[in-house]
Amino acid sequence: MEKEIKVSALRTEQGKGIKVYAFFLPGEKIMQIAEISRVVRDSQETLTGFQRKEIKTHIKSITEYLKNSDIIFPNSITLAFTKNKIKFIESRGSKVQGITKSSVSGTLTIPIFEGEAGVAWIVDGQQRSLALEQSNKKNLFVPIIAFEAPDLDTQREQFILVNKAKPLPRRLINELLPEFDRELPK
Template sequence: MTTKSKEIVVRALHTTQGGGVDVYAFFIGGGDVTRLADISRIERDPKDALKGFQRPEIRSHVKGIVDYLNQGNVLFPNAIILAMSPDVRFVAARGSKPTGDLGISQAGTLTIPIFEEGARIAWVVDGQQRSLALAQAKNSAIPVPVIGFVSDSIETQREQFILVNKAKPLPTRLINELLPETSGILLPRELNARRIPSELCNLLNRSPSSPFYRLIKRMTDRPSSEAVITDTAVITMIRNSLNNPLGALATYKARPNEAADVEAMYKVLSNFWSAVRDVFPDAWGRDPRQSRLMHSAGIEAMGVLMDRIYAKLSGVGEDYKTIRSELERIAPHCAWTEGHWESLGVGWNEIQNTPRDIKKLQDALVRTYATQVKR
């Protein structure tokens, strides 16, 4: 390997995957990883667009790796995975192929330009903590295996990040926020199933016309955010409605010859939750410690009531005014911010985010609604 001030030149093996995507395998000095690759941490720009895909640095984890590397002659075979710009240059080696070569890969020389931080030619898809530790280790020359695929598409990079980390303890909320930003072509079925709830959660949080506008906590929130509802609660509420054959959103799911109608789903959610906000104005937008309507239990339970109300209306009169009228039936019997749930025999703030309490609250709301409808 030859290291220059403006480029790194290495011996590499080249192959293609995924319909012509160039993939390279090579070794570089551990300290060179952060010279050629940026670590793109997940955040949103001033226009609220999602940038990056990496988890925040975990200092204790990095320190542990540094301590290990500084022990001396250590084994470090774990590969760093990079997404690289098409600006890298590969020149195949000349000469005849070895006898028995299957032709899966081709040897050659890979030249990787070195740019300033923030504008580097590669991004770390897997190995963020390892890369930071290698840069801090005493022995910066330890040979580190690298797998690099060539793509300047942030969407492809996010897909690979999700897939690589799927088997690791990657935060569910981080996956949820990334999923709407990918095309899903390479994602497993179970992740594709999570895309629409995550996309709807994003729409509800970003649209100024949404009752949830900026109220949903995302991993990219700034410290000054006024969000009070966890995205997990909203996504669970949406997923439950989609999975219920009689759910308010199930009608708009994808069919064999028809794509899912996300716009119609958003309209249903916006109408219902706008009515919820206006029927319970004193409970809306407050900290869950002050309002159980904003609590995960309240969001999930009201989602079940949403399905029941829409099932009763069955496609007729599903406008905001009608939904609000239906919700007003149960309003006097709810204790979101004070008092007691008479049907449950518990105080308003005794409802907790447990499966048992959520189920009890769901049943109480549905029973109360059914009783009021009969009357």
């Protein structure tokens, strides 16, 4: 039986008409609509997928952080919608005058297919999504940025672009930590 999730969302277009959405989901819902596309070679040695293996120690440290009572989790999860099954209905009503028209608001309907692959792949946020699924913060609303991916190449391109970002220098982190009085994930 098909179920669905309906959320308020913003929609814009980038590139060659690629639709991009911004919305919030409870952490427990992410893995209901999204899959992790692990990088492997099939029997013909063709490369499929793009995600590395999960890092259990990283997932555990995020899960430990989520146990704290006073947390914020503003890091967005990036998803690639792979099926033309999502539906966006633009909100009706008067538009605010004088603002830059960067997006339209509306309702995004995302189907859940029991026993089938989800309608999205996780492009960025695999460890965070798995930690949220395991955590006690099932109803923590997490920001999602999702785009319609016409093909695997688009998904891989975005995965590479997101993950090749340069990490903070260890020296800067070590300098900032003594000034910080909260527990952070390792």
